[in-house]
Amino acid sequence: MRKQYYHAAAIQCLKRKRLYEQQIEQLGNFQLRIHDQMILLEGAKATTETVDALRTGAAVMKAMQKATNIDDVDKTMDEINEQTENMKQIQEALATPIGAAADFDEDELEAELEELEGAELEEQLLQPAFAAPAAPVQVLAGRVPARPKLTKEEEELAALQEEMAL
16 A cells, blocks of 8 residues: 555656646746737837837927928028128228218319329420530440439429329
8 A cells, every 4th residue: 555655646746747847838938928028018119219209300390490481581581681781881881081082073183183284284394494514414434414303393293193104
């Protein structure tokens, strides 16, 4: 009977062993399913975050486009151009001479200059010519005889004529 008792106990142990093995296999399958579920959840979370970020970006971009439509941009550019033109006009106004200097008529100035030149030419013609030297002037080789000294006014006239290329 003892043999039967050990035999029955051994069978019981084998049954428990198989039950434990089945339970271990079930727990392993549960762990795999949980692991698969975690991977799916992480992927779903990443997808959701990506979609939310895209939605937020699209909403912000739409709001920015509403805030800056093309008509507003054109209007702003027109205002900038207008202000630039105003600034140019202000700078031109500041650059013009003050007083009568800005009101000179070019034709009138030309006529006055011709009168002055004519009067000066007439004055030069009325002055006696330089007297010829009493004795002939000897010119040494390589030397030019000195010119008679001009008055300050004559020097100024000569300089003015050179400037005007007359």
